[in-house]
Amino acid sequence: MSERPGQRIDLVTEPTDEVREILAGALTHNGTPLNIFGVLSHHPKLMKRFNLMGGFLLNKGEVPAREREIVILRIGWNAQAVYEFGQHTVIGKECGLTDEEIAAITGGSHDWSDGDALLIAMADELSTDDCVGDATFAGLAEIWSEAQLVELVITAGFYRLVSGFLNTFGVQLDDGVPGWPA
Helix, strand or coil, rough: CCCCCCCCCCCCCCCEEEEEEEHHCEEECCCEECCCHHHHHHHHHHHHHHHHHHHHHHHHHCCCCCHHHHHHHHHHHHHHHCHHHHHHHHHHCCCCCHHHHHHCCCCCCCCHHHHHHHHHHHHHHHHHHHHCHHHHHHHHHHHHCHHHHHHHHHHHHHHHHHHHHHHHHHCCCCCCCCCCCC
């Protein structure tokens, strides 16, 4: 894998009224908008729609938070997006993932349930060739409703996009957010 760049464009530190309004509903770290939003602030109209999709997936979806975070973390790991992995390590812990599980998402040994193993397989298959294989899909279809299957694949795709954005712009970890597990 190629070396990741450093921060390629500056964070917006003096937002316009339009950006301030959008950021009012965005995630913050100690009251400061996350670095991802400092970069997205260069395109307010796009950031507004990005936040709608991301906010829906994080707060209003049908997939339980713990399982959603397994998918997001594995996508972030596969993309080697340390910012994504760090942010969702924090969120994942809030959703019930253990340090051991988060470390195992990076390929370590863990006794995953069949359902969790299928989520990891789905993330891996989408990361490899943008298609969930027949066996993995059949296993997921035994567990999840059709609406949840759609949401799982959209979540994986959205966070692949986010990972590519973060890696390309070299967005740096927010203060106090962990990187890769030890």
